[in-house]
Amino acid sequence: MTYEYADLKIIKKEANGKLASIFSLRYKGAAHPGQYISIWVPGIGQETFPIAHQDSTGFNILVTKKSDVSKNIFPLKKGLILVKGPFGHGFPMNNLKKTNLVMIGQTHLFSPLWFALSYVKENKTSYLKTSIVALQTKPKKAFIENLKKASSDKNINLEYTEKAEDFKKLIKKIKFTKNTNVLLSLKEEYLKEVLSLLKSKKVQNKNIYFYLHRKMNCAQGICGSCAVLGEKTCVDGPVFRFDDVLGFFE
Amino acid sequence: MGKLLKKEDLNKFLYKIKTKQELVAPVETDAVRFETVKFISQIILDKIPEFPPKKYFLPSNDEMFQFRGSKILGTKKQPSRIIFGIRQCDVNAINVLDKVFLGKNPDPLYKERREKTTLIAIKCSKEIEKNCFCTSMNLSNFADLYFHDIGDSFFIEVGSDKGLKLVSRLKDYEYQTGPINTKKRLFKKDIARYYNNKAWKDAANKCISCGICTNVCPTCLCYKQKEFSDTKTDIGTKKRSWVSCQHKNFWEDTDENAMDFDKTKMLKHRVYHKLSYFKKNYRIGMCTGCGRCITQCPAKIDFVKIINKFK
Numbered sequence A: 001m002t003y004e005y006a007d008l009k010i011i012k013k014e015a016n017g018k019l020a021s022i023f024s025l026r027y028k029g030a031a032h033p034g035q036y037i038s039i040w041v042p043g044i045g046q047e048t049f050p051i052a053h054q055d056s057t058g059f060n061i062l063v064t065k066k067s068d069v070s071k072n073i074f075p076l077k078k079g080l081i082l083v084k085g086p087f088g089h090g091f092p093m094n095n096l097k098k099t100n101l102v103m104i105g106q107t108h109l110f111s112p113l114w115f116a117l118s119y120v121k122e123n124k125t126s127y128l129k130t131s132i133v134a135l136q137t138k139p140k141k142a143f144i145e146n147l148k149k150a151s152s153d154k155n156i157n158l159e160y161t162e163k164a165e166d167f168k169k170l171i172k173k174i175k176f177t178k179n180t181n182v183l184l185s186l187k188e189e190y191l192k193e194v195l196s197l198l199k200s201k202k203v204q205n206k207n208i209y210f211y212l213h214r215k216m217n218c219a220q221g222i223c224g225s226c227a228v229l230g231e232k233t234c235v236d237g238p239v240f241r242f243d244d245v246l247g248f249f250e
Numbered sequence B: 001m002g003k004l005l006k007k008e009d010l011n012k013f014l015y016k017i018k019t020k021q022e023l024v025a026p027v028e029t030d031a032v033r034f035e036t037v038k039f040i041s042q043i044i045l046d047k048i049p050e051f052p053p054k055k056y057f058l059p060s061n062d063e064m065f066q067f068r069g070s071k072i073l074g075t076k077k078q079p080s081r082i083i084f085g086i087r088q089c090d091v092n093a094i095n096v097l098d099k100v101f102l103g104k105n106p107d108p109l110y111k112e113r114r115e116k117t118t119l120i121a122i123k124c125s126k127e128i129e130k131n132c133f134c135t136s137m138n139l140s141n142f143a144d145l146y147f148h149d150i151g152d153s154f155f156i157e158v159g160s161d162k163g164l165k166l167v168s169r170l171k172d173y174e175y176q177t178g179p180i181n182t183k184k185r186l187f188k189k190d191i192a193r194y195y196n197n198k199a200w201k202d203a204a205n206k207c208i209s210c211g212i213c214t215n216v217c218p219t220c221l222c223y224k225q226k227e228f229s230d231t232k233t234d235i236g237t238k239k240r241s242w243v244s245c246q247h248k249n250f251w252e253d254t255d256e257n258a259m260d261f262d263k264t265k266m267l268k269h270r271v272y273h274k275l276s277y278f279k280k281n282y283r284i285g286m287c288t289g290c291g292r293c294i295t296q297c298p299a300k301i302d303f304v305k306i307i308n309k310f311k
């Protein structure tokens, strides 16, 4: 699959406008929660972004000014950039129907969960209760506003905090039943902690799905830069079921 | 059915090829390596090349394409060439690269290079390196032509139409070829059971992260992409270059938050990728038993010995 031109528009900016923005990307292609796209800014390089939302005109992605590519997306505003995708294995939303969902994520890495959440809302009758626990890392404002909007439903409960300690407390408070599936999108250091927390709450590994935020390069399973214990994040993931990849965190 | 070529006619055969296209073969420079042949007399067939011919399909610093603004200007045309004197391990290594680069998303540059290359292999007989263990690796005959030394002649097995074209005028010949006999063997074991064995840590402690093992490996293919712009012409170039999983920054580059990678994990990543992970996806092993990573490791790390000792 080759890169195609897409329109890019900032739809929401962090208050100071410097840290992060949510961009809407006019680009065809049907995506699934947990998938990602690859963006190429000519002269700078390519980077992958998890898809945060999809509607009839295209996708939304959350861009934080971190890498050379993301920094250079900001001045492009309405400009044309090159996009390919969507790629990867996402959350198996169909198999999770008729269960309770718990989504745990950090703000700057929340995109995949955000997409999963809109999916749940669109298919409301198919899912039981959804609980969201978010750790507010930068960007805070643009993210929380959108998350509140996205979780405005009687079957969805949102809790968020800025403190790592409280974050764990919020997770501990949740009642995990046998019929609960957990979706995670966190930095790897938090991921490890949350996984052991879930173990102590007796959540089975087969009920835990996580989005692995690895930097990708070719996004085609060729270059090897995203490999973890033989699994290539770009094609075998980026969403993994925990019991399939227990070795990742040994 | 095969063909017969008298040894005294080999130079004539190669010279004819060389007049039509680039001929690459093992040549002795600072080391024995695959290079473009200027004079047939340079070709060395009694030593195993210290470097594989991987660079002809995946150069260490490879120009992928040029662009102006967002417009892709195209890739450089690739030359057609014949690689002569390539061994069974390196031929099979190309089979491994094919699985990745010609798989679901064929890489156009690699594809063109492969289509324009003819592989003439030569079977190892006496001059086997002490660290070769290809007989343990289930290799297949994969070359366009396969030369077997049978005394004063070569028996040539024909592997493709491309190969047949080169030898169609030679005499038909029948010959029963035998296996290669390496002294070194890699014992078949379920290595997953030994992932946490202390031997890995002991070996990794000696590793100086030089990356030679991945550099000389005919199947190590990991690369990073980079872009370069020429401000005068406004033309950008996208390049890819080899990276080594035995360098810490390989892992640091994947994510600032990536799980800590120490030398033990890096060594295990290399060995398990070669012997097990790749097989899971492509049904063939990634290691072809060339032994270069063992011979050329300054710390004398020998994964075959490590595995063979597991009880």
Ligand code: SF4
Pocket: B206, B207, B208, B209, B210, B211, B212, B213, B214, B246, B293, B296, B297, B298, B299, B300, B301
């Ligand atoms: S060649 Fe040896 S010392 Fe160098 S990185 Fe490889 S294993 Fe380590």
Ligand code: SF4
Pocket: B213, B216, B217, B218, B219, B220, B274, B286, B287, B288, B289, B290, B291, B292, B293, B294
């Ligand atoms: S891992 Fe070592 S022995 Fe195997 S193909 Fe690579 S260099 Fe050769």
Ligand code: FES
Pocket: A215, A216, A217, A218, A219, A220, A221, A222, A223, A224, A225, A226, A227, A232, A233, A234, A235
């Ligand atoms: S990004 Fe290249 S293999 Fe995954």
